[in-house]
Amino acid sequence: MNYLEIVLSWLTLAFVTALCGFVFVKKLYRVLPFFSAYSFALLASTIGVWLVYKMFGFNSLAAYYTFWTSLLFNAAMRSLAIAELCRYKLRVYRGIWGLVWRLFVGISTVFFLHASFDTWGQPNRLAIYALTLDRDLDLASVAILASLLLIHRYYGLSLEPFQRTIAAGICLVCAVDVVGDTILKSLFTGYLFPFLGAASRTAFWFSLQSKFMQAEDIWSAFHLLCFMTAMGIWCYALRRPIPRQAEAPELLPAEVYRELSPAINLRLSTFNDRLVELLKP
C-alpha cells in the first residue's frame, strides 16, 4: 500500500465509524435494522481485514481468505438492506407490494444464476466467485433500486428524501463496484492479458508493468473515494431526525378495483384501437 492508500484507508475507517455513530445515536436500527446491520458489518469487516493484514501480512493466505470472505459478507448485508428499503414504503400498499416483490426476487435470481454460470470451472475459485457474485449482486441491486423508483413513479407514490438519499449512496457503491469487479475479474480470468499483448513475456511488459500498477493504484484510490462519498451521503441523510414512517393509507374495498380496472382497461384499449385505425395505410 502506498502513502495515499494508507491515508484513504484511515479516512474510510473514520467515515465508517462516523456512520455507525450516526446510526447508533439516531437509533436508526429501529427504523431500518438491516441497513444499520450493514453499516456495522462495514465497520467490522474494515477493522477485521486491517487486523489480518497487520498480523499475517498483505500477501498472506489468511489475508486472501479474509478479504474475499468479507467482500461476500458485505454484499449479502447490502442486499438485505436493499430488500428492506424496498419493503419500507411499499408494504403499506399491500396490492402493489404483493405484485412487485416477485419482480424483485426474479431480478435477484437472474443475476445470481448468471454469477453461478459465469464462475463455473474458473481457476482462482474463491476470488472469482466472490468477484462475480459481488458484481452480479451489485448489478441486481442497481436494477432493483431502479425498478423500485420506477414503480413509485408509475403508481404516483412518494419516496421520502431520507430513503432517496440512502438509495443514492447504495447506488453509487454498487455502480463503482460493478466496474471495479469486472476489471479485476477480467484480469484474474486472463481476458485482459491478451488485450495487453503477448508482450507479457518480453521486456516491453516489464516497462508496461509499472504503468499498469500505477493505473491500479489510481483505480484503488478512486474506489476508496467513491466509497467515502457514499458514506458521506448516508451521514448527510442521518444528520436530521429520522422521519417517522408515514401512516398507512386508507385502502379502498377490493371490489372497487375489481370493477374499475377492467372498465378502465377496456376504455384505454378503445383509444388504441382508434389510433391503430388512424395509422392504417
Place this chain on the structure above:
Amino acid sequence: MNELLIVILLAATLGGVLLWLLIPGHKSSGTGGPLLPPNVNDVLSVTKHYANFPQVRRALSADDSRYLRENASPQVAKRALRERRAIARHFLNGLHEDFSNLARLGRIAAALSPEVSREQETERLILTLKFQLMYSLTWLRLSTGNLPLEQLEHLTGLVEKLATRMDAAMAEISAVSAGQLRGGLGA
C-alpha cells in the same frame, strides 16, 4: 473484452437512470401518497375532448377541403390546411390527456387496493406503452403531412359514436365505483 464493455455500459446506463430518478423535484419525490382526483366521474366519463368532436370533425371535413381548393387562392388554401393540421394536433393532444387521466385513475385505484391483478396491471402497462408509441407516430405523421386529414375525420366520427356507447356503459360502473370510492375514503 465484450463482457467488460457490456457490463460497464450496463452499469453506466443503470446508474444514469437511477441518478435521473433520484434528482429531487421529480414526480416520484412528492410528499404524499397517491391522490384520487376530486371528481372520479369527471375522469371516468372522459368527455372533455370528445365534446369537441363535432367541431373538430367539421373543421377537418373533406367537403371543407374541397371547397377551399376550389374557391380560395392557393395561398389561403395552404394556410387553411396548416391551421387544420394544428387543430388535428390539438385534438391528438386532447386524446393523450384523456388517456393519461384515465390511466392515472387506474394506477391510483391499483395503489389503493388491497388486491391487485397481475393481468390487469400488465395489460394497462402494455396499453399505455402502445398508446405512447402510436401517439408519437400519429403526431409525427400529422406534422410531416403524411397523414391525410380525411383519416382523422373518419376517426372523430368513430370516436363520437363510441363515446356515446361507452358513456352509457360506463355510467353504471362509474356510479357504483365512485360511490364506493367515496365510501372507502370516508371510512
